[in-house]
Amino acid sequence: MTTFQQRVTAVGALLARVMAVTTLCVSAASLNAQPLGAGARPVGADWSRSPVYGARGMAATAQPLASQIAIDVLKQGGSAVDAAIAANAALGLMEPTGNGIGGDLFAIVWDPETQQLYGYNGSGRSPAGRDFSAMLRSIEKMKSQGQLPEDYQGIPSHGSLAVTVPGTVDGWFALHERWGNLPMGEVLAPAAEYAEVGFPMSPVIAAAFAANKRRFEQRAPMIEELDNANALYFPAGTAPTVGSVFRNPDLAKTLRILGAEGRDSFYKGVLAERMVGYFEAIEADLTAADLAKHSGEWVEPRGVDYHGVTLWELPPNGQGFAALMMLNIIKQADTATMERGSPELFHLMVEAKRLAFEAMAQTFADPNFADIPVEELLSAEFAKAQFARINSDSVLTAEALAVPLEGEGDTTYLTVADESGMMVSLIQSNYRGMGSGLVPKGLGFMLQDRGELFSLDPQHPNVYAPGKRPFHTIIPGFVTRQGKPWMSFGLMGGGMQPQGHVQVLINIVDFDMNLQEAGDAARFLHDGGSSPDGGSPGDYGTLYVEPGVPATTVAALRALGHEVVVDESGGPFGGYQAIQRHDETGVYSGATEMRKDGTVAAW
Template sequence: MRRRTFLAALPATALASPLLAQTESPAQKSPGQGGAPAPDQPLPKRWDAGEPRFVRPDVQAGDRPFGASFASRTAAYGLSGAAGTAHPLATQAGIDILKRGGSAVDAAVAINACLGFLEPTSCGIGGDCYAMLWDPKARKVVGLAGSGASPRALTLDIVRSRAKGGALPPRGAVTVSVPGTVDAWWALHQRYGRLPWAEVLAPAIALAENGAPVPDIIAWYIRSNLAAFVSPGAGVEETANAIRTYGLADGKGPKPGAVFRNPDLARTYRMIAEGGRDAFYDGPIADTIERYFRRIGGWLRRSDLAAHHSEWSEPHKTDYRGTDVYAIGANTQGIATLQMLNMIERFDMGEAGFQSPEALHWCVEAKRLAYEDRARYYADPHFADVPVEWLISKDYAAKRAALIRRDRILTSVHPGQAPSQGDTTYFSCADRDGMMVSMIQSNFRGMGSGLVADGLGFMFQDRGQLFSLSDGHPNIYAPGKRPFQTIIPGFACKDGEPWMSFGVMGGDMQPQGQAQIIVNRVDYGLEVQSAGDSPRWHHEGSSQSMGEDSPGLPATGLLRLETGVPDRAKAALADLGWTIGEPDGGFGRYECVEHRAEGRDRVYAAASEMRADGCALAF
C-alpha cells in the first residue's frame, strides 16, 4: 500500500502518534529475517529433501474465501465435546474418551498420558502439571497445582557447588524435583472422573506398546535434545537410558515419520493403571526411582515422592474490558498475564489498530514491567509472602502503566516497591455437561534433565534450574521447596459463563502469548482460530531474570517479531529503538476450546496451533 493511501485510511488520532508516522525503510529490515535468504542470495526453486524449511518470502499463503486473511483454517465446531492438543492422535484419544461417556477430566488425563509418549519433547510423567477447569455444578473456575518440591537431601550448599555463572545448570540430577503430574491426574480424576481409572490410561498404554509415527517437529526436537545431552560438558550423569529409550536405530532419535515405540513407558503406565498414584509415589516405581538416583549420585528419594500431594486453589482473576481472565497463583508466573492485561487496558488498543506499532509497543512495555515483578516477587507461597493482591490490583497497574511512554522506550525498568507486610504441552477439552478443562504439563526445558530411570521409559524434569541462588530472594533454593514455575493454563469467562479454556506453551512466552490472545479476541474481535494464527511478538530479556534469558542481550532486551508482522510496524519499532531479533520459532503454541451459547444449544469451537503438529476436533 502506498504511504499516501495508508495514511488516508488511518484515524486522525493515530496520525498524531510518532510510531505511526514512520515509513518503512528496507535498510532497517534484518537480512534473511525469518530464515529468509539474504537479498544477495537467489531464492530457492524447490524444497530439497532433508532441508528443515522451504522459505520464499515473496510467496504468501493461499487465499481463504472467508475469515481473517492470515487464518490457517476454521475452528472445529461441536455440540457434545471438543479437544485441542499438540498431537492428532492425542486429540483423537480425548474425543474417544468423551464419546464413551467420559468427563472432560477423563479426556484431559487420557490426552496427557498419550502426549507423554507422543510428545516427550514437551511433557511426561517426570514433570509437573497445572489445571484450571470450569466446574458446571459449582459454577466457578477451579485450579489445581501439581508442582513437586526439591529433594530434601539436596542442600543449598550442594546446589551452589554445582552452579555455573551464579545459576543452576540446565541439566542433570541437581535440577530434578519431584514429578507432580501423576498425582495431579489422580486428584482430578478422584473428584471429576466418570470412567474407571484404568480405562482412562488404556489409550496411552496401547499407543506406547504399538507405536506411532513421529511428526516432523517432534522428531527434530528429540534429535536436538539427545545431541545436547551427550555433548561435552552437558553435565548429565547418565545418558545410556535416554539413548536406549528415544534414540531408535542410530541412537540419535527418530526421523520424521519414523515409528517410535516405548514399551518401558507402557509397562510404567500399566503399574499406575493398576495401583493408582501410590504405585508411582509410594510403590514399585518409587523404589526404582530411588535406586536409580542413588546409583548415579542424585538426591531424589522415595520419601520425597511419598510426601508429595497436589493442591487445589482458588484462581486469581482480573477484569479486562468486561472479560474475566483467570490465573493460577502459587509458584507460577500466571499472574504476569493479569498484570500485563491490567496495564494494557489503560491504552486504547482498538484505536491504535491491529498489529500497529503503537499497540505492539504498549504491550511489550507492559511485559517488561510485569516481568520485573515476576523476577522479584514470584515464588512458592509456602516459603515466601508473595504480595499477589497488590501485584494484580488496578491501582498498581495504573501507576505502572503511567511509566509507559508513547514516543520512547523505558530505558530503566525496575520492579515495583511492594507495601510492607514473591518447553511445555498444553491442551484443552470440554464435555457434554459443560465442564471445560485447561491443562498444561511440562518437563521444563525441552525433554528435561536428560535422566531416565532404569526401565521406566520417561525423563525427569529439570524444573529446579529456575531456583534463585541469591540470598534473601523469595525464590532462593531450599530443600523441600517448589521452584518458580513457568507453566500456566489460561481461562476466561464472560457474564458469569465460561468462555475460553486456552493456553500458549513455551517458557517465558506463556504470559506474553496469553495476553496476545486476549487482546486479539477482546480488542480486535478475532475469532478463536485466527486469534492464534495472528503473528506474535516475543520479548526476551529483563533487568532481572528467572534464568531463562540468554546472556549479552541489549539493555532493553530483544524483541522478536514473527515474519507476518507488518513491515511498517517492524520499521517503526526499530526506529523507536527496539532491537529487533530474528524469528526463532519461540512464539509459543496455542490450543483453545471456546464455549458459545446459541439459543438453547451449547456450541464448542476448538482451535489449534498452526505452528506445530497438533489439531483440534469436536463432535
C-alpha cells in the first residue's frame, strides 16, 4: 500500500469514527439523554466534596474574598471576633443582596478563657414617635394614593414604614469591646479598601442583584425614593454581572469614619446626622433620638440535648427556639431505625417543624413587650404532647394547626475560629432582599426592612408598637459536646433557618455525614401558613424539596397529604457554613456549600 493510500485509508478510518460518534450523539439526543452528572470521589458522597482542615484558624463565609480577609486578620494577630467583624464588613460590600450595616446582627461566641457561650442580640427598634394608630393611618394613606394595593395585608415590605434602627454597627463594637485585639480601624480597613478599588462579582450574588432590581421596580410605588439605590447599585439601569468589578466608594468613607471615630459616629455623630437628614427629606419617622437611644443586649443562649450533643440558640425576638422545639419533638422517635431519605423521617421532621412553628407563631415577640412561656415551650412535657399529635398515616390538618412561617429573607451567615479556641457564629441581614430600597445619600448602604415582620393584629404579642423590636428570622447556631465547643454553624434564608439547623444536625449526629456532606445533602423547606407577622393559619402551605430527595419518598409524602413541590433552583433552601473543632487535637474542619458563592479559608 502506497503512502498516499495509507493516508486515504487513515482519513477514511477517521471519518468513520467521526460518523460513528456523530451517529451516537444523534441517537443519544433522540433518546432525550440526561445531562452529564457528577464524577466519582475516592472517599465520601459523589455529590459532595471534602471539608477543609486547619490548625490555627478558619473562616467560612458566603464570599471567598471575605473568607480570605478573615484569615488575613487572624494572621495579623486579630481574634476570631476581629476576623468575623472584618468579614462581615466585607460581605456588606460584596453581598449587599443579603446584608449590610443598614441591618441587624445576632452572634454566639465561645470564649475559651471562661469556657462559656455568650449571645448578643443586635436588633433595632421601631420609631418611638409612630404608634399603632399612626401606622394604620399611614398604610391606609398609601392605599388611597395607589402606593399599595387595596387588599394589601400587613406592613409594606419596602419603604420607610418597614425601617427599624440598624443594629449591626452597635453589635460590632459590643463584640469588639469584649474580645477585640486589633484597633477597629485595622479591622475595617480591608473592606474599605475593596470598596474603594472594587472587587469582581460572583455568580450567585450577581443573580441576586438582578432579582432585587426586578423587585424594586415592582415595589417602586411603596418606596419614597429609589434614585440613591439605583445610582449606587444599578448604574446605567443594569445590575452588576458576573466578573464585573463593583465599587462602592461611599461605603469606603463610611467604614473609615467608623474605624476612626467609633460606634457613636453611627448613632450620634456625623453618620447619624446624615441619616437623620435623609429621614427628614423623605418624611420618614425615624429620628436622631431613635438612633441615639439604640443599644443591643447580651442574652443567654439556651440549649437542648440531642443524641449526645447540645444545640444552642438565642432567645426571642429571634426564631432560634423553634429549632430547639423541633429537636425536642423529633427525639421522641427512634430515628436510628429510619433511613435518611425515607418518607418516615421526612414526615416526622416536617410535622415537628409545623408543630414547633405553630407555637412560635402564637408566642414569639420582643420579650420586653410580651410574656413568652419559654420554659413551657422547651419542656420535655410539651415536646411529648406535641409528638403525640403526629399521625403516622397523614398530615395534621390545617384546621387543627396554625402553620407558621414568616416569609422570605436574604441573609449572610459566617463563622470564624482562632488559635486560642474562640469560635464565632454570626448572622446578619437586611431582611427582604437588599432591604427597604432606601439608601441615605453618600453613605453607601441600604436601610433594612425588618419592620415588615411586625403583626397588625392588636391581640398578637408581636403587634407593632413604638420602640419595639420586631420578630426576627436570623439565628446563629452553636453545638457543644460534653460541655466543650464542637460546632459553630448556621444557615441563611428566612424560615429555612430553624428547619435547616435541625436537618444539618441530624445528618451529622444520626447519619454520620461529614461537615461538608451534611450541608450539601438535599433539604426540605416547609413554607406557608400563619406566623408572628400574620399569615393564613388555614393553609397547609407547600413542602419544597430538592431533587436529591428520592422520588419514592416524594410520592409517599404526597400520599400522606403533604403538598410537595420538587424545586431545582437551589434558591429557597438557604446557605450553610460551619466550623467543627476536634475535641482532642483542636484541629478545625470547615464547610460551605454549593448553593452559595462562598468558601472556607484555613490557616
